[in-house]
Amino acid sequence: MQALWALLIRDLKSASRAGGSLTTLIAFYLSLGVILPIAIGPDKPLLASLGPALIWTGVLLSSLLGLDRIFVADHDDGSLTAFRHTRLGLSAISFVKLIVHWLTTALPLIVLTPVMGVLFSIDLDTLFAVMLTLLLGTPAITALSLVAAALSVSLKRGAVIAPILVMPLAIPAVIFGVGAAKPVLGAGQAETALLFLSAMSLVFVAFAPFAAALALRVSQE
Amino acid sequence: MVPQLPFPKIDISVKGLRCKRGERTVLDGVDLQAPSGTFVAVRGPNGAGKSTFLMCVAGLLPFSGTVSIGSQGWDEDEHPINEQMIFITHLNAIKPELTVYENLSFWADLGGGARDRIRPALEAAGVSRLRDVPAGAMSKGQQRRCSLARLLLADKPIWLLDEPTSALDKSGDIWIAGLISAQVRRGGVVIAATHRPIEPEADIAMVTLDLEAR
Numbered sequence: 001m002q003a004l005w006a007l008l009i010r011d012l013k014s015a016s017r018a019g020g021s022l023t024t025l026i027a028f029y030l031s032l033g034v035i036l037p038i039a040i041g042p043d044k045p046l047l048a049s050l051g052p053a054l055i056w057t058g059v060l061l062s063s064l065l066g067l068d069r070i071f072v073a074d075h076d077d078g079s080l081t082a083f084r085h086t087r088l089g090l091s092a093i094s095f096v097k098l099i100v101h102w103l104t105t106a107l108p109l110i111v112l113t114p115v116m117g118v119l120f121s122i123d124l125d126t127l128f129a130v131m132l133t134l135l136l137g138t139p140a141i142t143a144l145s146l147v148a149a150a151l152s153v154s155l156k157r158g159a160v161i162a163p164i165l166v167m168p169l170a171i172p173a174v175i176f177g178v179g180a181a182k183p184v185l186g187a188g189q190a191e192t193a194l195l196f197l198s199a200m201s202l203v204f205v206a207f208a209p210f211a212a213a214l215a216l217r218v219s220q221e
Numbered sequence: 222m223v224p225q226l227p228f229p230k231i232d233i234s235v236k237g238l239r240c241k242r243g244e245r246t247v248l249d250g251v252d253l254q255a256p257s258g259t260f261v262a263v264r265g266p267n268g269a270g271k272s273t274f275l276m277c278v279a280g281l282l283p284f285s286g287t288v289s290i291g292s293q294g295w296d297e298d299e300h301p302i303n304e305q306m307i308f309i310t311h312l313n314a315i316k317p318e319l320t321v322y323e324n325l326s327f328w329a330d331l332g333g334g335a336r337d338r339i340r341p342a343l344e345a346a347g348v349s350r351l352r353d354v355p356a357g358a359m360s361k362g363q364q365r366r367c368s369l370a371r372l373l374l375a376d377k378p379i380w381l382l383d384e385p386t387s388a389l390d391k392s393g394d395i396w397i398a399g400l401i402s403a404q405v406r407r408g409g410v411v412i413a414a415t416h417r418p419i420e421p422e423a424d425i426a427m428v429t430l431d432l433e434a435r
Contacts, residue, residue, distance in 0.1 A: 018318050
């Protein structure tokens with residue numbers, strides 16, 4: 001436990017000092033919030049009705065930005081090999097990496113979502129619904145990112161390949177996320193979609209560390 | 222200094238080790254007997270498989286043949302990771318944005334919380350003045366010293382070292398030779414892959430494993 005805690009603290013410290021990545025993330029997300037309304041044009045009701053879908057797409061794309069960082073630094077500086085002779089298993093390490101990636105990527109995006117709400121002129125209730133679905137749905141996306149990052153860790157162009165691996169697999173999360181935030185099929189849809197979304201996140205988060213550990217073990221050979 | 226108790230007896234024996242990386246057979250029929258208290262110098266030209274040999278012993282690569290460490294023996298495929306060893310690869314496993322102290326205390330926590338060893342380890346490595354300097358601001362040699370200081374934190378009987386003296390100056394070479402001598406005297410086993418010969422103290426049992434380029 002102490003070792004896991006040490007890893008969590010070290011990764012958060014290292015992420016906060018390395019700098020640049022959080023700024024890039026925020027700038028990218030907010031630029032989407034500026035560009036999309038311009039592209040759609042001066043149709044406020046249309047923009048507001050597309051809002052939840054656009055925000056979800058924005059979060060998905062932005063979260064892919066720093067995806068390769070999850071394991072690459074530890075792989076390149078030899079830490080991953082050094083971890084193998086400690087008491088921590090690779091799956092425990094992957095689980096910590098999942099938490100760190102969520103805290104440094106998904107959480108800032110969720111916090112910034114009210115700004116996106118203003119840019120897309122969506123009402124307060126919808127905004128809260130979107131933020132709730134993001135809170136419940138982003139763990140699934142982070143879990144998929146973890147596995148993709150582990151699979152591509154030893155590839156030279158891993159940063160390019162990993163997002164392409166994640167995107168098709170993230171489709172269900174996007175469907176249920178947007179479906180819960182903006183129900184079109186009447187009462188009950190939001191609730192059902194929310195439950196599906198939560199279930200998906202729980203299952204993905206439970207399995208991803210083991211899948212990532214397997215991928216890392218193979219990549220070291 | 223931390224008290225230096227002798228290690229329990231731990232022997233390493235390798236028989237007919239064969240390892241392929243991709244399509245290429247890198248090691249074919251390598252044998253080694255390294256009883257407790259031996260220093261093994263693995264030598265050979267570039268591409269002879271020195272690092273591969275270390276990775277096989279470390280349990281990081283599948284192989285055929287037998288590797289036994291202490292009472293545990295394995296043949297074929299991957300053997301489980303042995304917690305009694307520490308493997309310092311040619312990479313330093315040091316985060317440039319963290320300070321020297323933070324880096325070492327992280328590795329100490331991972332090894333089970335021997336934080337009181339950090340100070341003596343930094344002093345021994347000759348980097349105690351740089352305790353609060355970000356590791357990225359240090360020279361390559363200082364980073365290497367910092368990484369090798371992990372050996373003193375972990376207190377494991379088996380050391381696997383891949384080019385430990387790379388980037389080190391003359392005094393660094395002497396420091397490493399002294400560390401290895403002390404470890405071997407305590408009954409540990411040190412296996413080091415080197416280009417530049419390491420000269421431990423004269424009374425240390427030393428085995429040379431020469432690998433050929435294939």
